[in-house]
Amino acid sequence: MILASKSPRRKEILEEFGFKFKVEAKETLEKSEKEDPKDFVMEIALEKAMAVAEENYEEWIIAADTVVVHNNKILGKPKNEEEARAVLKSLSSHSHEVYTGVAIVNKQKNMNITFTELTKVYFKNISDQEINWYVETKEPLDKAGSYGIQGKGSVLIEKIEGDFYNVMGFPISKFYEEMKKIGFKLKEIDKY
Numbered sequence: 001m002i003l004a005s006k007s008p009r010r011k012e013i014l015e016e017f018g019f020k021f022k023v024e025a026k027e028t029l030e031k032s033e034k035e036d037p038k039d040f041v042m043e044i045a046l047e048k049a050m051a052v053a054e055e056n057y058e059e060w061i062i063a064a065d066t067v068v069v070h071n072n073k074i075l076g077k078p079k080n081e082e083e084a085r086a087v088l089k090s091l092s093s094h095s096h097e098v099y100t101g102v103a104i105v106n107k108q109k110n111m112n113i114t115f116t117e118l119t120k121v122y123f124k125n126i127s128d129q130e131i132n133w134y135v136e137t138k139e140p141l142d143k144a145g146s147y148g149i150q151g152k153g154s155v156l157i158e159k160i161e162g163d164f165y166n167v168m169g170f171p172i173s174k175f176y177e178e179m180k181k182i183g184f185k186l187k188e189i190d191k192y
Helices: 008-016 037-053 081-091 128-136 152-156 164-168 172-181
Strands: 061-070 073-075 095-106 111-123 157-161
Touching: 008 164, 037 061, 037 095, 037 111, 081 128, 095 164, 095 172, 111 164, 111 172, 128 152, 152 157
Parallel strands: none
Antiparallel strands: 061 073, 061 095, 095 111, 111 157
């Protein structure tokens, strides 16, 4: 199995649950004309998976893409600290959606499975002082929506509805269910 992602969070999540894989990501455009966030993330995830599958015909390729959607607008990674501050200010006291698209591809078996997961996240009312502190940590600068739920950004969150791991970038529960459908088993579970 190959994880077609450079995301350390996706790698950690899969390792935590006992999946064995190597990491091999290819540069892709990561652009889509799709306006529906579900279609957008599925298309990008599939693009990432297919780029790696071209040179790994017999392997199972896993890829994912995550976006934050607020007021019907997809929020990517901020370009700079000012943009991160503006995004965090807009999220304050509001809810938003996190969509992750996952693609599971095996060219030899002619298998192509895609799905999305949605989690709703509610932000606390955060002050300018809290926003400035958080941006100074540099944590928001490489994350869609300008925050990471698993790090210091967790103090900004009031509650979530849905899969916590989805907000981190990989919906492990739904992924596990899809892998069971195609015959994968986790050794840790299988021995019981």
